[in-house]
Every structure is written in C-alpha cells, then in structure tokens.
Amino acid sequence: MLDTLLRCLAALVVMLTFPLIIGQTEHKVMAHMQGRLGPMYAGGFHGWAQLVADGVKFAQKEDIVPAGADRRVFQLAPAVALLPYLLVLLAVPVGPHGFVGQAIDAGIFFVLAVMGIGVLGSLMAGWASANKFSLLGGLRTAAQLMSYELPMLLAGASVAMAAGTLSLPGIMDAFHWWWIPWQAIGAFVFFTAGLAELQRPPFDMPVADSEIIFGAYTEYTGLRFALFLLSEYAGILVLCALTAVLFLGGWHGPLPDSLGWLWTLLKTFALAFVVIWARVTFPRLREDQLMRFAWTVLIPLALLQLALTGIIKVAISQ
Amino acid sequence: MSSLLAAAAGSLAPASRGFLSPTGVEIVFVLVGLAVLGSALISVTTRQLVHAALWLVVALGGLAVEFLLLTAEFVAWVQVLIYLGSVVVLVLFGLMLTKAPIGRSPDADSGNRWVALGVALATAGTLVTLVVDAFRTSWIDLGAGGGSTAVTGASLFRYWVLPFEALSVLLLAALVGAIVISRTGKGGAKPRAGRLRTARPPAAQRPGRATAAPEQQER
Numbered sequence: 001m002l003d004t005l006l007r008c009l010a011a012l013v014v015m016l017t018f019p020l021i022i023g024q025t026e027h028k029v030m031a032h033m034q035g036r037l038g039p040m041y042a043g044g045f046h047g048w049a050q051l052v053a054d055g056v057k058f059a060q061k062e063d064i065v066p067a068g069a070d071r072r073v074f075q076l077a078p079a080v081a082l083l084p085y086l087l088v089l090l091a092v093p094v095g096p097h098g099f100v101g102q103a104i105d106a107g108i109f110f111v112l113a114v115m116g117i118g119v120l121g122s123l124m125a126g127w128a129s130a131n132k133f134s135l136l137g138g139l140r141t142a143a144q145l146m147s148y149e150l151p152m153l154l155a156g157a158s159v160a161m162a163a164g165t166l167s168l169p170g171i172m173d174a175f176h177w178w179w180i181p182w183q184a185i186g187a188f189v190f191f192t193a194g195l196a197e198l199q200r201p202p203f204d205m206p207v208a209d210s211e212i213i214f215g216a217y218t219e220y221t222g223l224r225f226a227l228f229l230l231s232e233y234a235g236i237l238v239l240c241a242l243t244a245v246l247f248l249g250g251w252h253g254p255l256p257d258s259l260g261w262l263w264t265l266l267k268t269f270a271l272a273f274v275v276i277w278a279r280v281t282f283p284r285l286r287e288d289q290l291m292r293f294a295w296t297v298l299i300p301l302a303l304l305q306l307a308l309t310g311i312i313k314v315a316i317s318q
Numbered sequence: 319m320s321s322l323l324a325a326a327a328g329s330l331a332p333a334s335r336g337f338l339s340p341t342g343v344e345i346v347f348v349l350v351g352l353a354v355l356g357s358a359l360i361s362v363t364t365r366q367l368v369h370a371a372l373w374l375v376v377a378l379g380g381l382a383v384e385f386l387l388l389t390a391e392f393v394a395w396v397q398v399l400i401y402l403g404s405v406v407v408l409v410l411f412g413l414m415l416t417k418a419p420i421g422r423s424p425d426a427d428s429g430n431r432w433v434a435l436g437v438a439l440a441t442a443g444t445l446v447t448l449v450v451d452a453f454r455t456s457w458i459d460l461g462a463g464g465g466s467t468a469v470t471g472a473s474l475f476r477y478w479v480l481p482f483e484a485l486s487v488l489l490l491a492a493l494v495g496a497i498v499i500s501r502t503g504k505g506g507a508k509p510r511a512g513r514l515r516t517a518r519p520p521a522a523q524r525p526g527r528a529t530a531a532p533e534q535q536e537r
Contacts, residue, residue: 069420113396
C-alpha cells in the first residue's frame with residue numbers, strides 16, 4: 001500500500017516538474033534559434049527566472065468565465081485535458097527491475113487509450129466558451145485527433161507485434177538494438193502523429209493564434225490557461241518518453257543496468273529537443289494539407305511498417 | 319493455457335457464503351454501478367444536448383471501472399479507447415456541427431418518452447431475469463489476471479475465431495458501404511480547397527444566386 005502511494009507520488013512529482021523543465025528548455029532553445037532577446041534577461045544568467053516570472057504572471061491574472069459560457073463545463077475542461085497525461089505517466093517504465101509507476105498488463109493499449117481522452121478537454125473548452133473561434137478550434141481538434149489516432153495505434157501495434165507482448169516493460173525486455181532500424185518507419189509515424197495529437201507546430205491548426213486566436217483556449221485566462229499549457233508540455237513529456245521506450249530502446253544503453261533510468265531520461269529529453277526544434281523551424285500546415293498528410297502518408301507508412309514487422313517476425317521464427 | 323482459461327472462467331460452485339456479506343470490492347462495484355446508473359439517467363433526461371454527451375462520458379467511464387473491478391482488464395481499456403476516445407468524441411463533434419446551443423434546447427423533448435421508458439424497462443427486466451436465472455446461486459471467484467490480455471486473446475482467437483472473422487467481414491462491409499454512400503454524387507471529382515480559391519471568378523463576374531443553384535444540385 002505504502003509502495004503504491006509512493007509510486008503515485010513520484011509520478012505526480014515528475015508530472016509537476018518535468019513539463020516545467022521542458023518549458024524552460026523551449027524558452028531557451030527558441031531564444032537561441034530565433035535570436036529572441038526577451039527570454040534571456042529575467043534573473044540574470046541566461047534568463048533562468050523567465051519561467052518563474054511566467055508562473056507569477058499566470059497566478060495573478062484574474063480568472064474570468066465569460067457570461068455566455070457554460071460555467072461548469074468551462075471550468076472543468078482544463079482538468080480533463082491534464083489528468084490523462086498523469087495517468088499515462090504512471091504506466092511508462094523508466095528503468096529495469098520494476099522501475100515503473102504501475103506495470104500494466106496491456107500497457108501500450110492503456111497508454112494509447114487514455115491519451116485519447118485528453119481531446120475531450122479541448123472539445124469541452126471549445127464548446128463551453130460560447131465563442132465561434134473556440135468552436136472552430138474545438139472542431140478542428142476533434143477532426144485532427146480522430147485522424148491521427150489511427151496511425152499512432154498502428155505504429156504501436158507494430159512494436160507490440162515485434163515484442164509479442166502488450167506490456168511496456170515486456171517490450172523493453174524483448175528489445176534488441178537492431179529493432180531501431182527495423183522499426184524506424186514506425187518510429188517516424190508514431191512521433192509525427194503524436195506531435196499532431198499534441199497540436200504542436202507544425203500541426204497546430206486547432207490553436208493557430210494568428211488565424212483563430214488560440215482556438216479552444218481563446219477565453220481562458222490565468223491559471224486555467226496555464227493548466228492547458230501544462231497539459232501541452234506534459235503531453236510532450238509523455239510522447240517523448242513513449243517514443244523512447246517503444247522505438248529507441250528505453251533503458252538499454254552502454255552503461256550498466258543500474259543506470260538504465262538515465263538512458264530513458266536522456267532519450268526523452270533529446271526527443272523533447274526535437275519537438276521544440278520542429279516548432280521553431282517548420283511553418284504551420286494548412287487544414288487540408290494536415291488531413292491529407294495523415295490519410296495519404298502516415299497511414300500507408302504505418303501499414304507498410306506493420307507488414308514489414310510481420311514478414312521479418314515470421315522469417316525469424318522459422 | 320487451459321489452466322489459465324479455467325482460471326478465467328472461475329469455479330461455478332454454489333455460493334458458500336451468505337447473501338449479504340459483501341467484500342470491499344463488491345461495495346465499490348455497487349457504488350460505481352449506482353453512479354453509472356445515475357449519470358445514464360441524467361444523460362437521457364437533461365435538456366442540454368452537450369451535457370447529455372458529457373454525462374455519457376461519465377457513464378461509460380464508470381462502466382470501464384466496473385470491468386476493471388471484474389478483473390476484465392483488457393475489456394476495460396477497449397471500452398476507454400473505443401467508447402470514450404472515439405464514439406463520444408464523434409458524438410460531440412456531430413453535436414457541435416449542429417450548433418448545439420449553450421443552455422436548454424427547447425426541442426430536446428421527444429413525444430416517445432413513455433414508449434422509450436417502457437422499452438428500456440422491458441429490456442432491463444429481461445436481461446436481469448435472464449442473468450439471475452442463469453446463475454442462481456453459483457459464485458464465480460475472480461482470480462487476478464482472469465481477464466488479462468493473454469487470456470482474452472487466447473480465447474478470442476482459439477475458440478471464438480469464427481464469430482470474430484464474421485464480425486470483421488461485417489465491419490468491412492459497413493465501411494465499404496459508408497464510402498459508397500458518401501460518394502453518390504459525381505465520381506468525387508471535387509476541387510481541393512486550395513485550388514478552389516484560384517479558380518473562383520472575380521467578384522464582378524461572379525454569378526448570382528440563381529445561376530449558383532445548379533452548383534448546389536451537384537452535391
């Protein structure tokens with residue numbers, strides 16, 4: 001009982017700190033890549049206090065609910081958007097020998113299923129705001145997530161097929177280094193589709209701030225808006241950790257087993273850097289390009305990976 | 319594997335314990351069941367369309383918890399993935415397209431409500447009678463892992479593979495049917511959104527409403 005409690009607490013602490021670290025990294029990386037001066041001054045060295053200043057700013061802003069909004073749904077939406085990621089974090093294995101919040105029998109299935117719930121938060125926010133831009137954003141979110149969930153599931157299924165198990169620690173135990181080239185297409189599909197699920201640039205049509213002024217989040221202020229931001233960064237953490245575990249071998253690396261968690265963290269943060277990098281360098285896709293990319297590129301690629309996995313799996317077992 | 323399957327089915331021995339000596343799990347089961355029933359009732363009686371869909375989320379999520387309590391882990395996650403992640407999202411998507419208003423919808427009442435209540439009660443009565451009659455005093459001991467992915471997969475693809483395949487053919491037929499129905503117009507040669515803009519005539523030459531009518535018929 002105490003063990004379970006401690007594990008939940010650890011997941012909560014990770015949930016509350018790591019997304020902030022990713023946020024801070026994003027500030028700095030974007031500042032360097034785009035020559036932004038603003039985020040480099042607050043607090044002296046390299047603008048370390050910028051995130052603190054952001055936090056204070058969010059906390060002191062007034063919490064407004066629009067008069068025409070559906071109050072309770074409007075207020076609940078940020079929590080619905082954030083909670084699934086916390087649940088997912090519980091199931092992601094960090095190191096060998098049970099270094100995982102809760103080993104779940106059908107781990108990969110659980111993770112993908114629960115991540116799909118986060119969309120409800122955006123939908124609730126979009127509808128309850130009583131704002132046409134928010135409604136548009138909500139509709140776009142729903143359409144985007146429906147179409148990108150399929151390639152993500154297919155890519156995940158390919159790994160599960162290769163390992164012969166749905167359990168995340170089980171997949172890690174079955175891992176060999178040559179899985180990385182073998183599952184490379186799946187890794188690309190999974191990571192890209194995940195990026196689209198998180199509505200990160202270049203797939204940020206639902207929040208396009210210059211077009212539909214932040215979509216579902218237009219009416220949110222203060223802490224509730226910060227919660228949405230937090231759920232975005234938590235989403236990055238979860239996606240990168242999952243990609244590292246499923247496709248890059250998680251805790252496997254040159255160092256001995258006891259330092260396995262270090263590898264998972266390193267891989268996760270390297271991927272998080274890629275996510276930020278993509279935000280800085282790619283222009284936003286148009287809505288129809290976005291849909292075409294999912295249905296004509298990612299899904300065929302995922303099916304190809306699935307076929308490849310099946311063929312090699314059969315060839316090995318003979 | 320057969321021992322696993324036996325564990326999944328549990329022993330169907332007659333109840334050796336009293337009728338009212340609930341364990342913690344059973345109490346939680348009943349409480350969650352009441353919550354599911356309550357949210358299901360609200361979902362069909364509320365006059366706010368989107369609220370109905372959101373209460374449906376609560377009811378379906380509660381059902382997933384019930385599956386978990388019955389150790390049917392895999393079914394619970396399937397419930398979350400398909401019903402919460404896809405079906406409800408589609409319902410909400412559809413509701414938003416119909417411009418579901420915030421607040422009460424005056425036309426959300428149905429004249430069939432008493433008939434619907436009767437059908438619902440009859441269905442529930444039949445099911446409850448059936449289940450009670452089938453099991454009577456037998457007692458299933460739910461072992462951990464009885465509904466795990468391995469057991470579910472093994473029984474699905476070993477003993478129930480024919481119904482499974484029949485279902486997938488049915489789904490494929492439905493999919494093909496849906497595509498055919500959605501393309502009944504002209505061979506689906508609609509211009510893409512990007513080209514539409516460049517092909518549109520300038521404002522002065524744009525045809526009026528009367529001449530635009532055939533364009534609408536095309537759809």
